[in-house]
Amino acid sequence: MKGISVFGSGRMGEIFAGNVAAHPGARLVSVMNPNIASARKLTDRFGGRPVGTPEEALADPEVEAVIISTPTTTHLEYIEAAAAAGKPILCEKPLDLNLERTDRCLEVLEKHPVPFMLGFNRRFDPQISALQRAVRSGEIGTLTFLMSTSREPAPPPISYVRTSGGYFADATIHDIDLICWIAGERPVEVFATGSCMVDPEIGALGDIDTAMTVMKMPSGALAHVNNCRRNVYGFDQRLEAFGSEGMIQTANQRDDDLIRWTSQQTDAKAPLKHFFLERYEASFRQELQEFLDALTEGRPPSATAEHGRTALAIALACEESRRQGRAIKPHY
Incomplete structure (x- = not known):
């Protein structure tokens, strides 16, 4: 042990x-x-x-x-x-x-x-890791588009936002890491824009709570991320990879996948998992397993400090793009 x-x-x-x-x-x-x-x-x-x-x-x-x-x-x-x-x-x-x-x-x-591992836990979600393996194995041919949707049920406390480093460094950084990991490359330029449409207190801090980001990869593939700190139907987490030979999507998670018909509704499903701790419960367990496996096997863990630096450089470029209103080349 x-x-x-x-x-x-x-x-x-x-x-x-x-x-x-x-x-x-x-x-x-x-x-x-x-x-x-x-x-x-x-x-x-x-x-x-x-x-x-x-x-x-x-x-x-x-x-x-x-x-x-x-x-x-x-x-x-x-x-x-x-x-x-x-x-x-x-x-x-x-x-x-x-x-x-x-x-x-x-x-x-x-x-x-x-040995050092950075906690990008979403890499270890079973659906997301399966999508990454499929893309990297060439299952959908040449990757063309990669799209990530990440919408939270509600914004965090303003005390948290105040020290979070901004929306891109706090939240979008997860999507950024996944996109680089899935695509196997990092963007040559990013264009990001955002608004404050949920909590005026967040806007008063100079931050945003709603954002869209486009990233261009060296291969020509394009990635798109949309984030929002308000989502009335739960924790909306989806990925889509589109390539020359097909498409792969991950699905949102619910407590059950039953589809119900009654006199009041048709094709009804249970609400989405409501919080990231519920949605990514399995990924946190698998993240720990990866850390322990790396130590036992004497190999570097799969999510490294260098990956963290790359994701932060891109997140900071997104913030710079938002403020300047133009595409920015990340400083790696």
Whole structure:
């Protein structure tokens, strides 16, 4: 069993702690949070012990790997500490919100070459990973269009938006990573535009809650992403890949796939999964499995720090495009 310390005890910390505790090949050794009471809430449920500092967690010889699920602004500090201690790391996305600090993360990992995985969990969704394999195997011929729809039921609290780094770096970055991963290439230019149509407080911060992005790939393939922080029918998550020999789509998920007919309705289906934690529940479990498999097999994890830098560079180019109203070449 691999002994793991989870840094952070918020929403994502809870997901990781629960998945580690439930995994037959892992053991939750500790949960780290300067707020010990918060950490204890998770250890009371999932086992392990609460600790208040990264130094205490990393000094424990039972800790063989670290999962970082703390606020983005702390990632660099904790990556430095864990890497210097020789601990493999699974870190929630993004590495950071600016390229300079992201490059510092890469420098740290070059100096201390521990196994490192970035938490782009949607790669590990069964439908999405099957689509990626089909596209890369040539099932639909030459990729022409790649389209991603990602619409949330409601915007996050304004306190979260204030420190999120903007819509593209916070949310669209998932779609960006998937598109690059599926296509096997990264865009040479992006054009993005957006509006604030959901929450005026988001607009008052200079951010947006509704966006469309077009990316042009070196091959000529075009990718399109549409995002919105309001969707009355649930968490709408769809991908479509269109090529010279056909098309592949992923479907939204529901609690059941029954189709109902009554005197009041026809072709009726259950509502969509309502939140990303429900929609991507399987992907979080499979993400942890990939991390543990990589450690066991002695290979690099499939979602790397370099992938995180690429996705952030594109997200920042999207924001620049939105503000300038023109196509932008990402600075890789």
